[in-house]
Amino acid sequence: SGFTAITTAIGPVLGGWLIEHASWRWAFFINVPLGAAVIAISLWRIPESRGGAARRIDWLGALTATIGLGGLVTGFIESASLGWHNLLVLGSLAVGLIELAVFFLIESKQKSPMLPLALFSSSAFRGANLLTLFLYAALGIFFFLFPLNLIQVQGYSATSAGAAALPFILLMFVLSRWSGGLVSHYGPRLPLIIGPLIAAAGFALIALPSVGSSYWKTFFPALSVLGLGMAVTVAPLTTVVMNSVGQDRVGVASGINNAVARVAGVLAIAVLGVVMVAAFSSRLNQQIEKTSLPGNALHEIHTNEIKLAGMSIPAGLDPSTNASIKTLLSQAFVYGFRVIMFACAVLSVSSAAMAWLMIGDNRS
Template identity: 55%
Template sequence: MAQIGKAPCDDKLILHGARAEEGACPERSKPWVLAAAIVGSSMAFIDGTVVNVALPAIQADLNATAFQAQWVVESYALLLAALLLVGGALGDHYGRRRIFAIGVGIFALSSVACGLAADVHQLIAARAVQGVGGALLVPGSLALISAAFPEKERGKAIGTWSGFSGITAAVGPVLGGFLVDHFSWTWAFYINVPMALLVLWITWRHVPESHGASASGGLDVWGALLATAGLGGVVYAFIEAPTQGWHSPYVLAALAVGIVGSAGFIAVERKARTPMLPLGLLRIGNFSGANLLTLLLYAALGGGLYFFPLNMIQVQGYSATAAGAALLPFIFIMFALSGWAGQLVDRFGPRLPLVIGPSIAAVGFVLFAIPGVGASYWTGFLPAVVVLGFGMTVTVAPLTTTVMNAVGPDLAGVASGVNNAVSRAAAVLAIAVFGAVMAWAFDAALADGLRKMGASAEVSRFLEGERSKLAGAVMPPGVDAATAASVKRAVAESFVAGFRWVMLLSAGLAVLSALSAWLMIGKGPAAQPADEKP
């Protein structure tokens, strides 16, 4: 599951986003604004989790490879991560209500297109459009709250939004699994339509229009395009390399586009009037340290947990509903202990929690690497889920606080937006890179397993064409039951071998994130004065 619950700094994006204008939002409209924001953002939260649970069914129904299944997740997440900050700026310029409604409409129409997709390529294209809609509605839903509620009322509104977001994070994967098990994977997308219609009705009838103070500051269009090209090029190269090879001209061209796009993004951000990423912020020690930690830790989280539902369903034999419920303890721990975790910075300062939390998370990732084929959830995976959940709980609230305290109040909105986008981009990159690692480990383990079982040349040739499906590989036709069982076991064990590599890499990234906190947090210059521009 590429994104478990909310990304860091979501709450702070509301708190430091738009400023409410006195009397701009009538009292009777405020509950409706909150309802629109909750239901609208819930669509994106649900979509970020249910699709992972539905991937095995999508892969089987559309006869897709594992790498095409990656694109089903990545095409959405890529556009969402790259355009998230631009979506917020568009709302400031052209009206938050308008851009939010457009985003909801695009999201709904593309959800229908996802459900109607006749092949995996159509689904990937529809998911990309859905990512554009998400990039408009997610920041729009946050800005609506900040514009409607004055500062003295905003805390309660944020608490309500955050509480419902926690419920959504818990219910989403289970609901998605239930729909897959009892109906079809298409309903994981169709469920967005009634929610979108409700949001559009509320927005049309009850949500007032508002604009941001930065409406005259200009849009960083080139920054958005180059960020998309840079991120997309690297992602394409790592996802396609296992099937096309690293010497493929398409893979090399994509990698070149990624490198040039990333370099161009940095160059443009240095000169833009209103940059997506104010590079001067990176000179603030705590801010750069917190974002490096975010990049490493959320890469581990997003990349590692992407493969967890696939393991549960395709290897361990659990239903999609059970796989969706597998991470509920993680979410409940974060929800129950969030208040306690929020006090850690006040008691111990930022460095200690941001070293200890990722270190605990690293232990959780190592525990994920232990279970083999046929493992029990309760003894094999639950301990890992609990330890990882506790480690992330210790980390997230102090991380958000560190980001916000690193800059002056006038830059808090920009800082929280950057950190939020970094966490999403980290997951996008990690899924692509970890997919290449999984493919390498799977292929090596499968070749070894087939050799040990003495598989015939015909069986080996057949599985050579199926290896791109990983654990979703179809068994060779015409073989006896014993051979089919041996081949199925070899495929499952090969996936577990790759899964262990992925989880150990995730553990390594978590350790590196703890090290970055130890070396960088608490050092360097303090927050910039509010009137100093980076």
């Protein structure tokens, strides 16, 4: 967990620097040599291991899961610009739901399923994954919108925006060993209740800063609280996942939990991204109606609302009007960002509730 955190810290800083000084394409291309190095090290140093019986890859399950999740994500994302009545949106959502239903049907009958449904007979495993779903959904949408807030509204450079989250990451790294010992002293249940509640407080604090707020007085303490909450949560969560299944299923259980975390982030960006655009548009429309902008400028602003505060100001306006519109865009973004941060706090409290209801306090 600690090494994962430190590499996560380097990623945004390096990515921001590459975007600012080279090109956004380098932020993606750099993963190619890193991926090649991982493959080479894995083949060279990691010993092979297999289960007791030969098993086939669940290609059909993988295909239906990919199509299902892709359909849902496409439908939610495109709804922000095309509307809910668009055939592409409705078709994508329908395909996604049908394919996911087929996926679970396949997994229930597959001899070597990608997602062994029998694992979910364990209350602790169900609770750990529901906790992961809610908490990592909150983190996913946060780390998607937070850099936009810093760059589009607060005026940070790409490098500074990447470095802004370092307190969160460093706290997770420094406290990872300590948090792992919490399970032996208090059992997993208490840390998995307290950790998400602290994270919820962090999200609530992140919602407070307005335009032009000082980083050290606002975002820094909020990110520190959020990082503390996640540090308390991550190691006990991993322990619960590993201990809730048999030794021969530990790898599968770990993979499922990681997949749940990734899926949670993707779905949160798709679903809560729509909420963000809706909240931004609502507040912007309320404020912009009080101005005397020409019709073509209003139309251009409404057309580009999906770009949030990063939209270009309509051409042909005087400097004072440009400044007023920029202020309205920033205020509308902050309003939408606050709505999402409070939603993240609710998700975090929900994850604590899952731990309270479904995870025992056995100490290991």
